[in-house]
Amino acid sequence: MGHGHGHGHRADADRRYLAAALALLLAFMAAEVVIGIAANSIALISDAGHMLTDAGAIALALVAMRMAARPARGAYTFGWKRAEILSAAVNGLTFVALVAYFVYESVRRLIEPPEVAGALVFGTALAGIAVNAVAAWLIARADRSSLNVEGAFQHILNDLYAFVATAIAGAVVWLTGWGRADAIAALVVAALMAKAAYGLLRDAGRILFEAAPDGVNPTEVSAAIIAHASVTGVEDLHVWTVTSGFPALSAHVTVMPGGDCHRVRRELAELLHQRFHIDHTTLQVDHVPGTACHMITG
Template structure:
């Protein structure tokens, strides 16, 4: 899910617009489900479920965004920022379940076609297109500072394309009676949902698994620290994504004799901040006489 940099933005900016986006998406979902049941359109119900998942993802992202602002405490000493990664994991897992269900239903509908009312599909999908574009407009500003909200924004833009596809399916049913187009479009929507989830889940997993930040090589960070005057060796290095807007570094530094420990620590922190945008750095300084015995360079 990009390079992590600090963004100085109002944490409450856009909350009202996001809440409004949630409300209209839930209303749209209800309208699409009713339209799909009345018209017999599986693609319309598929689009409804996708919109519903987007509304739920917005709710989860909105709640996680609120929780993430809480300060660190004795229970959560790192703070609550990683709750957004947990929220993203829930959202994408739900999308996978929905995508698999829609694919199954589409295959069953191809095997046993059912009558479809094209004009209802076109009307409801057209309304959905307007709502998707409106929701994208409401979340656009907040999407610039939040990975969670940006994912929801991109979902809505993709939903707009999905609504166009459903409208095309309804039009083909009206003009030519091609009812098979409806489950075909459903398969396309399901494929998109599964593709999106498959590409985004690894990014979320990297945050939860404390992986190194994308775009930063651990070996480069180690080399940069070793290049600082006064550093003899570096070991027990940990480099990880702490939360959405912050990466962290932890390492043991073997300092040369008669080195000012405070000055060396400041020099290393300044160097990795400038070179790799690492704002949260913890360093344990050792001397050659009391250094770790046979240490691992990376990890413990």
């Protein structure tokens, strides 16, 4: 009961941090759109578009956190815990769409550079750095072991780096009049977004396709189970991740005749916890000749 109570407080605190970051970003984004249009800056507009996805990512994260907290019932025996993984995947896909647009627009402006108000770009970018630094600090205080929260954090962190690039570009345009610097800054933003998209889609994909948890080798798990003195074999071994921080395992284990199935099950569950950090295990333990022990979940 104490664990659940603590987890509830943690989730409430995470939602407050995300909500505060969302309010901050929305307020600044509205101002940046107006300034970006006035300054004719693709770098500022790309940053504003990035901030829109930041806000969307945080809003989606908040919805996913509420869905994931729903208890398991009916047909949903794991509850809605995969909601946060779907949220992370959507975040990654929005990055891909924005990368395509900003690369296209930046290349067009490299070929035909427009007039850009460098001083306005520089000042707005400095303000954006401050706003994103505060937002990143807020989200960093939440539980980043959640792929959902990590996805929102990556959005903010990339936007912070993007504003640094935009500030440099604004200073170059302001001091030298070289308008192409603005388009180059937007390409830097696109490169950062592509990197973040790859990481999010890779991690979300591993969970959605039920790959083994990162750092857990099924071959090593099988070898560790078979190494038990009473175990003669292991079949139908599956290791996957239900959601962030929730690895699971199921297997059919056979033990030598006369072996204590219940003792072996308890010892294997402890082994999996200590060595591989897997707590949700379903082990069907039987004697070799076919004298069955019933399935026990730990």
